[in-house]
Amino acid sequence: xTDTQAPxxxxxxxxxxxxxxxxxxxxxxLLVNFLRNELGLTGTHVGCxxxxxxxxxxxxxxxxxxxxxxxxxxxAGHEVMTxxxxxxxxxxxxxxxxxWEEHGLQCGYCTPGMLLSTYTxxxxxxxxxxxAIRHGIEGNICRCTGYHNIVKSxxxxxxxxxxxxxxxxxxxx
Amino acid sequence: MNPAPFTxxxxxxxxxxxxxxxxxxxxxxxxxxxxxxxxxxxLRLAEPAHLIDLTGASDEGLRSVTLDGDTLTIGxxxxxxxxxxxxxxxxxxxLLAETATHVGDRQVRARGTLGGTLAHADPAADYPAAVLxxxxxxxxxxxxxxxxxxxxxxxxxxxxxxxxxxEIVIAYRIPAAPAxxxxxxxxxxxxxxxxxxxxxxxxxxxxTVRVGVTGATGTxxxxxxxxxxxxxxxIDAAAIDAATAxxxxxxxxxxxxxxxxxxxxxxxxxxxxxxxxxAAGRAS
Numbered sequence: 116x117t118d119t120q121a122p123x124x125x126x127x128x129x130x131x132x133x134x135x136x137x138x139x140x141x142x143x144x145l146l147v148n149f150l151r152n153e154l155g156l157t158g159t160h161v162g163c164x165x166x167x168x169x170x171x172x173x174x175x176x177x178x179x180x181x182x183x184x185x186x187x188x189x190x191a192g193h194e195v196m197t198x199x200x201x202x203x204x205x206x207x208x209x210x211x212x213x214x215w216e217e218h219g220l221q222c223g224y225c226t227p228g229m230l231l232s233t234y235t236x237x238x239x240x241x242x243x244x245x246x247a248i249r250h251g252i253e254g255n256i257c258r259c260t261g262y263h264n265i266v267k268s269x270x271x272x273x274x275x276x277x278x279x280x281x282x283x284x285x286x287x288x
Numbered sequence: 289m290n291p292a293p294f295t296x297x298x299x300x301x302x303x304x305x306x307x308x309x310x311x312x313x314x315x316x317x318x319x320x321x322x323x324x325x326x327x328x329x330x331l332r333l334a335e336p337a338h339l340i341d342l343t344g345a346s347d348e349g350l351r352s353v354t355l356d357g358d359t360l361t362i363g364x365x366x367x368x369x370x371x372x373x374x375x376x377x378x379x380x381x382x383l384l385a386e387t388a389t390h391v392g393d394r395q396v397r398a399r400g401t402l403g404g405t406l407a408h409a410d411p412a413a414d415y416p417a418a419v420l421x422x423x424x425x426x427x428x429x430x431x432x433x434x435x436x437x438x439x440x441x442x443x444x445x446x447x448x449x450x451x452x453x454x455e456i457v458i459a460y461r462i463p464a465a466p467a468x469x470x471x472x473x474x475x476x477x478x479x480x481x482x483x484x485x486x487x488x489x490x491x492x493x494x495x496t497v498r499v500g501v502t503g504a505t506g507t508x509x510x511x512x513x514x515x516x517x518x519x520x521x522x523i524d525a526a527a528i529d530a531a532t533a534x535x536x537x538x539x540x541x542x543x544x545x546x547x548x549x550x551x552x553x554x555x556x557x558x559x560x561x562x563x564x565x566x567a568a569g570r571a572s
Binding site: 122123145148165166167169178179181250251254 | 289290291292293294295296298319322323326327330339341343369373389392393394395396398399480481
């Protein structure tokens, strides 16, 4: 089969940020491109497209996944949260506030993925130590080398969402 | 960067998936988590005309972890995230739980499946080392029913297993690890991909030592000479050094951009030592 053959299309219905959405797309469309091109949700970024950088991270049924590694049709019937679903309009989510407060970004390209990986990490580990933070966001690459402030941001986000703030101080790795 | 076009199938059962496999033969590929297949499809290294998605299959047990007496059965669609956290796995198959934490990253672990990684038989994947150190069987379903393939007979070579073209992995089955079992997975990873340059899984249980090695050659293997030398005896650094001396002699070691064969020859005994010592230290 070649790329010039008429591609098969299917209507895909999924819940995005709490709202059911339907669009017809090619079976080969990746979830990241479906979100961006069909639904106009461009907060999810396209990075490496090989499943390594994490810029396209979204939350699928409660778990952070790389949306360049999921076919849109595989997500049909499932629930997706993108960075647009994190805050409420102009009201930032506490994780977003923490990244702002602790300068957890420079260019911002990796940030939507970082925020959503942080979101799922804090769901099951509300008060992670720095080793747990680094393990939790290891699937997200920042090329501004901003990891130090990102770890501080996640620590601050944990404090804001769980209110304990007992993370251990960072130690050399 | 989309894959080339294909016809998408989402069968509701494994039996339907097998029928599709039989119809389309080598024009079809199975997909579950997709983390090995989609990258090669994007690169046009694979251009299946038919993609058969197993994630719609609702067969009983495909997504569950079941401890029946002493027998642990893990469904093929169980994800790495479940393997690293599930209480039954941590108790009855601690080596699998430990190895799971080393697979990819959190997002990859959320999608990737046990059955997918076993069937793919990537020479640098983590689980082949673990299952070889644990033993047990791979349960495969084909047109004529199911059969159990001992793990020692499952991995045949680079990306090659004992599965027939019309068979699908539906589970991994092992005797539960006895209390006091000590385990360890030691890995030197490719910094970019996270895949193992060398990974060594060790399990020490009642004086019996089992060791699986991945990343060294085209397929994972059991370090049987090391197992025999150490089982029932004292396990210390000197004994391990003696047992691993010359272990890679005559092997066709991988030699690639990630690591030379000479470096792999040094890593194999080094990581066996670390893994066996840690597993023995955790055993009681």
